[in-house]
Structures are given as structure tokens and as C-alpha cells.
Amino acid sequence: MSDGKVRKDRETICVDDTYALNSSPPTSEGVSLKGITASPISFCGGVSLDRHPHPDLLLRGSIDPMTTTRLKTLLVAICIGGSASFAGAQSIDPIVEVGKQRTAAAKVSQAKIDRLADETASLLSDYKTVMKQVDGLKVYNARLERQIANQERRIRDIDNSIAEAAVIQRQIPPLVTRMLDGLEQFINLDMPFDLDTRLGNIEAVRANMDRSDVTSAEAFRQVLELYSIELQYGRGIEAYTDTINLNGAEREVDILRIGRVALVYQSTDGAETGAWNKDTQNWEALSAGDYAAAVRKGVRIAKKQATIELLNMPVSAPEAN
DSSP, X not given: OOTTOOOSSOEEEOTTOOOOOOOSXXXXXXXXXXXXXXXXXXXXXXXXXXXXXXXXXXXXXXXXXXXXXXXXXXHHHHHHHHHHHHHHHHHXXXXXXXXXXXXXXXXXXXXXXXXXXHHHHXXXXXXHHXXXXXXXXXXXXXXXXXXXXXXXXXXXXXXXXXXXXXXXXXXXXXXXXXXXXXXXXXXXXXXXSSHHHHHHHHHHHHHHHTOTTSOHHHXXXXXXXXXXXXXXXXXXXXXXXXXXXXXXXXXXXXXXXXXXXXXXXXXXXXXXXXXXXXXXXEEEEOOHHHHHHHHHHHHHHHTTSSOXXXXXXXXXXXXXX
């Protein structure tokens, strides 16, 4: 556009375009300035303006230079602002689209991360459970190994015993015979109490050894039972009636046995009291005043006819070799 001219059709006013308004005064009816038509004006940046003049232009008289400068400044600012806004809008759209794409990609990535985290937590829980089971199995297997080793040792011992069973079985009868002979000798040297029963048990075991239905193991068990009975004799108190030889005559007396510590007798009428002497292996009379009452009391205690109490009995003192 050249200076001093305004085109009649739609025009574009840019920063580089300069023009001058007609300074002739308007008519008294307030018409537009000379040379300005009513067609719209298009500014740079897409801003359009009708050809109708601005109210500030409807002046009565000429436009002063100050007003012209202000109008130029206003038009320049509008042009710059419109151009910047249009250019900014066009440059922001790709950025917004890229941001949307990044947000969608981040959403997909976060969903994948969450899924992997859940799978990892599940696998970790399974791993801990399996490791606990493995630790328990290690302890269980160690105990089984010890048991198996013990059973293997027992198997070896049993195998050895089976291999030696024939030899052991052949050695049992001679052992039983020696044990019975030793027990019989002990009874003959011991205090003479209940001899018939004690010696009769030994003869019964000897007779069983010759029976075909009694095994060697059974005969050995019976011998051990006889030894146990003899052991019990030394721990109890007993009273019974028996016939003994006193001064060449057979007398029926009450016998009182206190373990293997004392063996005393008393006639049925209580007139005579005596004790067995281990050294002489004979019955010897005791003072009736010292022991008669005590022996009578002991017989009643042994028969559970009186309560237990201290008794004054003849006991041989041990002698040092």
C-alpha cells in the first residue's frame, strides 16, 4: 500500500505498511473521513476490522499528529500480538500431541511395572515357603540318616549274634550246670533256713535241663530266677515252724530269720531260746533273760501280729582278715 491511499476492498494492514489519513475535516453530519470506505479491513495475524471508522475517528475537524501516532502504535501492537498468538497456537499443538503420547506410553509402562512387581512378590513368597520346607527336610533327613546308621549297626550285631548262636547255644548247658552247683554250695554254707525249699528248687531246674521241651534259654532263665530269690532272702524278715536237732534230739521250734544277719529259734513253750553260730555251724542256746522277750516279739512282727520296732538280737561282729 502506498502512502495517502486506502484500497476499496478488504485490505491487510502490516507493520511494514504506512499510510496517512486524510486530514480534511468531516462534514457536519459526522461522516467518515475522506478516502475511508465502509469495507472491512484485515490486519496481519487474521484480525479483521470493518471499514466503519473508529469513534475516535469521527471527529469534527482534522486529526492531530498525536492521535495519528497512537493509532499507528495500536495497529502495530494488534498486528504483533495476533501474529504471535497464531504462531504460538500452531507451535504448541505438536508439543501437546507429543505429551499425550508420552503420557499414554508412561501409563502402559506403569501397568507393566505393577504387573512385574506383583509377580515378583508372588515368586518371593513362594521362594520363602519352599526354603522353609527345604530347611525342615534337611533336619528330617539328618535324623533319618542317624536312625538308618543305628539300624545298620544293629543289623550287623544281629548278624554276628546269629552267626554265633550255635556256639552260644552249645555253651549254655555247661554254664547253667556250673551256676546250679555254685548256688547249691552257697546254700549249704549259708544259714540253715528253709533248706528243703531252696535245695528242691535247684533239683527241679536240673531235672528240666534233661527235658526235650525245655530249651537252653528257658533253663538259663530259671537259674537266674533262683539267684533272684536268694537275693531277696537277705532283705526280709521271716518266721516259720521247723524241726531242728538240739543236743542229739529233734525239737519243734519257731524259727526267726532277719535277713542273713540273725537266725534264732525259740521253743513253742518259750522255755528255750538259741541262735545259729556261723563259726561252729551249730545251734547254741542263749540267755532267756536277755533274748527270750525280743525273740518272741520278733516272731510276732514277722507274722504281722505286731508293729515294727527295735529288737535286741545276737549278731556276730565281722572279723577282719
